[in-house]
Amino acid sequence: MGWGSRLGLLGGLALWAQRRRAAAAQDGGAGRERRELELKLVQVVFRHGARTPLRPLPGAAPVEWHPALLDVPAQTKFDYLVTDLNGGPQPPSPYEEQYKKTTFKGGAIAGQLTTVGMQQMFALGERLRRSYVEEANFLSPTFKPAEVLHKLKNALQQPGISDDLKTIKEKMGIDGDKSVDFLLLLDNILAEQVHNLPSCPVLKHFQQTVERRSVDSLLFLLEDGSREVLQMSVGLLFHTLQKNITEAVDPSSPAEKARKLILYASHDVTLIPLLVALGTFDRKWPPYAADVTLELYQDRQSKEWFVRMSYHGEEQVVKGCKAGLCPLEEFLEVLSQYSVSPEEYNNLCSQMQGNQQTDS
Secondary structure, eight states: OOHHHHHHHHHHHHHHHHHHHHHHHHHHHHHHHHHTEEEEEEEEEEEOOOBOOSSOOTTSOOOOOOGGGGOOOGGGOOOOOOOOTTSOSOOOOHHHHHHTTOBOTTSOBTTOBOHHHHHHHHHHHHHHHIIIIIISOOSOSSOOTTTEEEEEOOOOOOOOOOHHHHHHHHHHTOOTTSOOOHHHHHHHHHHHHHTTOOOOHHHHHTHHHHHHHHHHHHHHHTTTTOHHHHHHHHHHHHHHHHHHHHHHHSOOSHHHHHOOEEEEEEOHHHHHHHHHHHTOOOSSOOOTTOEEEEEEEEETTTOOEEEEEEETTEEEOOTTOSSSEEEHHHHHHHHHHHOOOHHHHHHHHHHHHHHHHHHO
């Protein structure tokens, strides 16, 4: 090999080595940056798993929902106690009592978590355990009640109407005076499909339209991101999320200092306005067991605070933030636009009711 070839080879090796060192330094810097962040609090707002529909579709051939579809998988069985927010007896649920009045062909009742839904919830739990117990070493390997808080959130069901709805009802043979909206159509076809049950052929044909119009209907009710309507939808939840973050940053009691994970069981019509308010809604209906996760970090060196949001485990960039890892002040500014205290919520509710009465 001539000197020219040898010099060319040595030059190539030197350039390759330089690029490898630069890449390693870059990766190491990112790794050090991540290691310098200490996880302080995780809040998860998740949709329940698959369930039976809330009510049957009139005019359509009834689908058989057998009670066997509600069997509890062995790995999901554990002892638990449901209480009110103060630790007292479980309060009555008017929604649950209403669902019990509807029995589907086959024997199952409306609005019940199914075997598939339980498995979806178990899978979400496994992902949280993998992320925060096994990988981050954030939560204790054995469950500690002081570390985890779990709450339920209720949301109103919102109907929607359009010319497409009239067409679909006519093709399905549903009388025009029957109370059917896009959310009911979507609720039934998604529940049927996730359980591998037959769906109405007409409904399957219009599935994309049904989902798109369901999203359009809900966004119409949210008035394209109207501040007041979003405050009514998720204002109390944002107030709670904001309060939890503030307490984690400056805990005033041992209980607040010990708490690491807070879980909120919610609904699809809770997640959509939440995502709209944060500027991350992708105009797709949230699937069963979808979750929004907020992670609170503190830099070990600078002591600065950051929030990272993810949806379905994918990092999101909240509006007003420049990156997925958002400075706490910027994230709280977004929450504060829609956050309302219980007193403010009651005042806003009375004000909007007054406006509706004036308009009518």
